[in-house]
Amino acid sequence: MEVMMGTQARKRKKCIKVWVDECEKEKIEDNAKGCKHSASSYLRNLGIGYVPKSMVDHEAVSDLMRLNGDLGRLGGLLKMLLSNEEMFVGHEDRMVEVSKLMNGLSDVRNDIREKVRNI
The missing domain is CATH 1.10.1220 (Arc Repressor Mutant)
Structure with missing residues (x-):
């Protein structure tokens, strides 16, 4: 051959x-x-000592990066929502909940980035 x-x-x-x-x-x-x-x-x-890289890892990285992008877009939409002050006047509790959600999204994005680095 x-x-x-x-x-x-x-x-x-x-x-x-x-x-x-x-x-x-x-x-x-x-x-x-x-x-x-x-x-x-x-x-x-x-x-002969060469360890082939698994394509499954590359697929996992691609999936994680796609998810990271989706979270980024969702975060952008939430920021747009937050810029609409009229929605929150008299409903400060909504602002607190949305703020918690934004922080959670940021934490998930950071976790995804760390996992991608470790693959």
């Missing part, structure tokens, strides 16, 4: 057999799919 590594092509001529049970085989194949690799390239990369 010919595989492109950078700009250099090489032929692989040696095979290493690894005996596994059905459950192990499925787990290896699932892990390989999660990294967008074949089972063969996944095991080869692990065997």
Whole structure:
């Protein structure tokens, strides 16, 4: 089989057999799919010391960033609501509740950013 590594092509001529049970085989194949690799390239990369990055992590980061954007837009809408003073005249309790909600949204956004950094 010919595989492109950078700009250099090489032929692989040696095979290493690894005996596994059905459950192990499925787990290896699932892990390989999660990294967008074949089972063969996944095991080869692990065997030579390279740890392939899971694509699942990238999907999780993308989902978290999308959620972060949604929270930002929601926060913007709440700020717009707060700028409508007429809605709060005589209803200061509403202002307190909206303020608590804004602080909560800010905390959630910070948590999302921290989780993204840790992935």
